[in-house]
Amino acid sequence: GEDVEQSLFLSVREGDSSVINCTYTDSSSTYLYWYKQEPGAGLQLLTYIFSNMDMKQDQRLTVLLNKKDKHLSLRIADTQTGDSAIYFCAEMANNLFFGTGTRLTVIP
Amino acid sequence: DADVTQTPRNRITKTGKRIMLECSQTKGHDRMYWYRQDPGLGLRLIYYSFDVKDINKGEISDGYSVSRQAQAKFSLSLESAIPNQTALYFCATSPSPGLFSGYTFGSGTRLTVV
Numbered sequence: 613g614e615d616v617e618q619s620l621f622l623s624v625r626e627g628d629s630s631v632i633n634c635t636y637t638d639s640s641s642t643y644l645y646w647y648k649q650e651p652g653a654g655l656q657l658l659t660y661i662f663s664n665m666d667m668k669q670d671q672r673l674t675v676l677l678n679k680k681d682k683h684l685s686l687r688i689a690d691t692q693t694g695d696s697a698i699y700f701c702a703e704m705a706n707n708l709f710f711g712t713g714t715r716l717t718v719i720p
Numbered sequence: 721d722a723d724v725t726q727t728p729r730n731r732i733t734k735t736g737k738r739i740m741l742e743c744s745q746t747k748g749h750d751r752m753y754w755y756r757q758d759p760g761l762g763l764r765l766i767y768y769s770f771d772v773k774d775i776n777k778g779e780i781s782d783g784y785s786v787s788r789q790a791q792a793k794f795s796l797s798l799e800s801a802i803p804n805q806t807a808l809y810f811c812a813t814s815p816s817p818g819l820f821s822g823y824t825f826g827s828g829t830r831l832t833v834v
């Protein structure tokens with residue numbers, strides 16, 4: 613089946629950039645997504661990228677896709693304490709398959 | 721009001737009890753899903769439904785059943801709860817295929833089986 617992998621934890625200092633990485637297995641995925649989960653809340657769609665793109669920028673967020681290596685990353689510029697959350701990457705392969713989630717901790 | 725509403729928000733139940741988690745949506749989406757979240761495992765798909773007459777098993781359907789009572793309602797049942805079903809459960813919806821299929825999630829039901 614599909615396998616989506618992420619590091620479990622990342623800590624950064626406020627104001628620095630955060631880079632969260634993800635690898636996936638299904639090369640036929642049409643869309644890849646980043647979701648954010650704040651404490652006690654459901655998942656909120658942050659951004660997505662279509663599989664024929666290699667980069668997408670949306671304000672402080674930059675998504676990079678390396679389709680050859682099946683590698684997806686999310687860069688958050690000028691990370692703020694409000695960015696502390698769990699970030700999930702997900703690939704669309706018939707249904708949405710999620711990674712394990714990366715817990716981002718922003719240190720003031 | 722939330723687009724996807726899950727009830728209850730929290731539930732503690734005893735081993736062997738039957739329990740139902742409910743989900744309703746106002747998005748008008750055809751597709752509905754149940755996921756469970758466990759620390760370090762991400763979200764895993766339990767069941768999904770593409771319309772009222774369609775029910776499909778996901779990765780981890782054993783011990784669970786679902787009912788799609790209407791386009792807007794999708795409930796998850798644990799026939800005989802066991803402690804390793806303690807988890808955070810999410811319902812989600814999405815539009816039909818061919819469109820950008822971002823999922824909309826409910827706020828989750830935290831279930832504890834003791």
